[in-house]
Amino acid sequence: MGVESVLLDEKKSSTYKFALMSAVIDYVIEKPNEYPQNGFHNIPIIYLAKRWLYYYYPLMVYGEEGVRQGNTQIALRRVIRDFIEKQEDKQFLFSDPEAILQIKDKIDSNEILDKPLISLLIDIRKRIVEQPLQYTQVTVGKRKEKELVEGVNVKDPSFTLFGLINTSIPLNEHRDYQVIRKKSESWKGRKDESNWYDLEADETAFIQMGHYTYTELVKSRFFIKDAIIKRWIEFTIDSYLEKDAQAIYALFHGLYLHKKESERENVLMKKMRAIATEIFQPMKCIYCESEISSFALDHFIPWSKYPVDRFWNLFPTCTSCNSKKSDKIVELEEKIQHRIEDYLRVWVLYFQTNQEEFSRLGGKEVEYLEMDAIEQSIKFLIEQIRVINKNLI
Numbered sequence: 001m002g003v004e005s006v007l008l009d010e011k012k013s014s015t016y017k018f019a020l021m022s023a024v025i026d027y028v029i030e031k032p033n034e035y036p037q038n039g040f041h042n043i044p045i046i047y048l049a050k051r052w053l054y055y056y057y058p059l060m061v062y063g064e065e066g067v068r069q070g071n072t073q074i075a076l077r078r079v080i081r082d083f084i085e086k087q088e089d090k091q092f093l094f095s096d097p098e099a100i101l102q103i104k105d106k107i108d109s110n111e112i113l114d115k116p117l118i119s120l121l122i123d124i125r126k127r128i129v130e131q132p133l134q135y136t137q138v139t140v141g142k143r144k145e146k147e148l149v150e151g152v153n154v155k156d157p158s159f160t161l162f163g164l165i166n167t168s169i170p171l172n173e174h175r176d177y178q179v180i181r182k183k184s185e186s187w188k189g190r191k192d193e194s195n196w197y198d199l200e201a202d203e204t205a206f207i208q209m210g211h212y213t214y215t216e217l218v219k220s221r222f223f224i225k226d227a228i229i230k231r232w233i234e235f236t237i238d239s240y241l242e243k244d245a246q247a248i249y250a251l252f253h254g255l256y257l258h259k260k261e262s263e264r265e266n267v268l269m270k271k272m273r274a275i276a277t278e279i280f281q282p283m284k285c286i287y288c289e290s291e292i293s294s295f296a297l298d299h300f301i302p303w304s305k306y307p308v309d310r311f312w313n314l315f316p317t318c319t320s321c322n323s324k325k326s327d328k329i330v331e332l333e334e335k336i337q338h339r340i341e342d343y344l345r346v347w348v349l350y351f352q353t354n355q356e357e358f359s360r361l362g363g364k365e366v367e368y369l370e371m372d373a374i375e376q377s378i379k380f381l382i383e384q385i386r387v388i389n390k391n392l393i
């Protein structure tokens with residue numbers, strides 16, 4: 001996707017490009033540890049729609065001025081307005097910009113979403129498919145040509161930058177590049193109530209990203225997010241003569257809803273720590289082998305270098321080794337490897353019997369858990385640690 005075309009000073013660009021970029025980055029922020037499938041990460045379009053709702057809802061409530069560029073914005077304004085007007089529950093203050101927090105809580109806690117909210121999400125999704133995605137695809141088409149000219153191996157999926165994917169959506173044959181236009185047929189008739197999890201699971205269209213690109217984005221995700229927000233704010237300020245302070249406030253409000261989710265990593269670490277306390281007894285430091293009285297759950301591959309809070313990278317250490325090690329990369333020498341293997345065995349056994357918890361914690365390495373031979377999965381995990389470690393040194 002043409003990142004540069006979003007970030008460049010183009011007066012004619014409209015906010016949906018910022019919204020698209022921001023939503024993609026929010027996905028990365030929310031799932032820095034996502035495990036690729038066949039080398040790819042697939043970002044469901046309905047996920048992007050959810051993010052758009054968070055961004056635009058406060059803007060709609062604060063005033064139309066913040067969103068007046070382009071047809072998509074007009075359409076968005078209409079669908080969000082309709083949604084607010086249709087609410088029967090007048091106790092719930094839908095006209096309050098903070099109401100989006102309540103909607104977000106509903107979505108995050110996987111409560112049943114009522115039909116108007118589902119319709120709204122599907123409606124926004126349709127706008128995304130019809131508008132910004134269509135244009136980004138043009139860029140993808142050009143990129144492919146460029147790569148061929150420069151002799152880059154486009155067949156290697158891990159080097160695929162950013163593209164649109166689709167598995168089940170028919171391509172528009174009127175164009176020489178792949179266009180994805182999902183008509184939302186299967187969703188239109190959707191009458192049932194549904195929770196967020198099911199809604200996302202039903203998605204058939206995705207933005208697809210190679211793992212290599214994804215991990216690069218993970219490393220600088222907050223920086224990229226800030227850069228996009230900065231551009232969006234500047235764009236909004238430039239667009240209005242009257243410098244609508246409320247619109248700016250509303251924009252920040254919607255865009256920074258992700259903060260809560262980045263904090264979720266701490267919640268995850270707390271949970272991992274609680275499990276570790278329960279399952280690792282007795283506890284010995286993986287570095288100095290001393291018995292631990294108060295332990296630290298160490299990221300063997302330092303978090304600052306590879307921000308992954310997965311079980312296969314988390315091992316108990318004494319607090320003194322942990323602070324000595326800090327964010328240094330430690331070589332996986334034999335002794336350490338053996339101690340790590342011991343812990344991995346306990347982790348894997350635990351998650352094998354608690355698979356639901358495993359997926360709640362964002363676990364995707366299911367294949368390791370499903371292996372019959374536990375020693376084989378340990379071997380794979382060790383290999384994974386070794387490869388990542390080596391590449392970082």
Ligand SMILES: [Zn+2]
Binds near residue numbers: 317319
């Ligand atoms: Zn130690």
